[in-house]
Amino acid sequence: MALPASGTLSLNEIHIEAGGTTATEAGINDADIRGLISKSSGVEMSFNEWYGASAFLTLTAQSNTIVSNFSSSITATTPSFAAGDIAIVTIWKLSSTNSSFPTTPTGFTSIGSATADGYISNKGGNTYYYHRMRTCYKVLAAGDTSITSSSNGSNMMSVEVYRPSTTITTVAAQDVATTSSNTINCSASSVATIAFGASGRTTSTPVHTWGAGPTVNQALTYLRAGSYVQGASPSDVTWSSTSLTSGQFRTIFTSGYLEVS
Numbered sequence: 001m002a003l004p005a006s007g008t009l010s011l012n013e014i015h016i017e018a019g020g021t022t023a024t025e026a027g028i029n030d031a032d033i034r035g036l037i038s039k040s041s042g043v044e045m046s047f048n049e050w051y052g053a054s055a056f057l058t059l060t061a062q063s064n065t066i067v068s069n070f071s072s073s074i075t076a077t078t079p080s081f082a083a084g085d086i087a088i089v090t091i092w093k094l095s096s097t098n099s100s101f102p103t104t105p106t107g108f109t110s111i112g113s114a115t116a117d118g119y120i121s122n123k124g125g126n127t128y129y130y131h132r133m134r135t136c137y138k139v140l141a142a143g144d145t146s147i148t149s150s151s152n153g154s155n156m157m158s159v160e161v162y163r164p165s166t167t168i169t170t171v172a173a174q175d176v177a178t179t180s181s182n183t184i185n186c187s188a189s190s191v192a193t194i195a196f197g198a199s200g201r202t203t204s205t206p207v208h209t210w211g212a213g214p215t216v217n218q219a220l221t222y223l224r225a226g227s228y229v230q231g232a233s234p235s236d237v238t239w240s241s242t243s244l245t246s247g248q249f250r251t252i253f254t255s256g257y258l259e260v261s
Contacts, residue, residue, distance in 0.1 A: 002054035003036075014050050038167040057192045058165040059086070059229045059260060066158045066220045074102075074155035075148040081161045083142040086171060086260065088160045092200035092223045092252075093132045095153030101132045102151035107144070108136040111173035112254035118202075118246075133200050135254040139171060158225035160216045162194060168260055176256035181240035184257050186230050193234045197255035198225040199241040206251060211238035230257075 003009065003017050011033075015026035018033050026033065028045060036053040039045055063079035074091065081087070091102035098117075104110045112135040119126040132151075138144070140161070147159060175185050186193045195213070199206040206224045208217065212235075213228030228237055243251045 002052055003050055005052045009047050009050060014053075017053065017055050019055060035166065054165065057168065057260060058231060059162045059192050059194060060165070061215045061229065062161040062163045064158070064160045064216050064218055066156065066218050066223070066225070068154070068156040068220055070154050072152045073148055073150045074157050075146055076157045076159050078140070078145050078147055079159060079161055081140050081144070082163065083140060084164065084167060085140045086137060086162045086164065086194070086258070087140050087144075087147070088135070088137050088162075088194065088196055088227055088258070089147055090133065090135045090158045090198040090223070090225045090254065091149045091151060092156045093151045093153050094202055094222070095130050096127060097152070098128075098130050099132070099152055102134050102149040102155070104134065104136050105138070105147045105149050108138040109173070110134055110136045112176045112178060112256060114178040114252035114254050116250040116252045118250045129202065131200065131202070131250060131252050133198065133252045133254060135196065135198055137171060137173070137258060139168065156200070156220050156223040158198065158218060158223060160225065160227050162229065164192070164260060170259070170261050172259045174257050174259055176254070178253055180243040180251065180253050181238070182255045184237045184239055184255060186234035186257050187236050191259050191261040193230040193257050193259055194227050195230065195237045195239070195257040196225070196227040197239040197241065197253070198223070199251055199253045201244055201249060201251040203244065203249045207242045209240045213237070
């Protein structure tokens with residue numbers, strides 16, 4: 001339960017919110033108490049800074065963008081963010097030459113990649129198409145104003161930004177899958193979670209179905225990316241996307257969730 005937003009506030013109340021036992025020794029400079037408002041050791045603090053503070057981490061969608069181009073790389077200007085926010089990025093590529101996956105942007109962690117090769121018949125024979133997709137994340141720093149991946153061919157990039165209520169210490173990917181449907185087992189976690197799903201294909205925009213949410217659901221022709229924030233009691237989320245498997249018209253998928261604490 002969050003601390004009151006106004007009125008009298010005692011060190012004992014703050015200590016309990018931070019996980020301490022009532023009427024036991026505590027100091028305003030204790031790490032757990034400072035952690036409620038993300039303060040460094042020894043800095044000046046006043047009690048009214050703890051109004052509304054909560055020990056439970058919450059995540060709030062801040063901004064998102066989706067871009068496309070036809071070149072050897074793709075860059076997105078990072079939408080509205082602050083240092084400490086979490087970005088989830090999905091890059092989809094279609095090329096007529098066999099090539100590698102889109103590169104992981106600098107400082108990001110790759111959490112899922114998918115591939116499918118297809119062809120279309122024409123008078124000269126078969127023209128092959130190579131689908132590649134990568135999903136990754138990063139805790140953003142102040143200088144992360146743009147995000148770039150090397151990726152020849154036709155490219156699309158989705159960026160979704162989430163803000164934690166307090167300074168985070170860990171982000172970990174879980175239950176990552178590359179299938180057209182997945183029960184994302186968020187209930188295995190006791191921390192805040194972001195379930196994500198993305199799919200790409202070469203005919204029209206893929207269609208996603210979520211059992212709950214999503215918080216963000218954005219699409220550009222050939223790419224759809226979505227994510228769903230879970231709070232104090234994470235639960236399983238079902239996710240699925242339409243699938244095409246004939247010729248060049250193939251669909252690729254990534255899904256899973258991030259644990260944030």
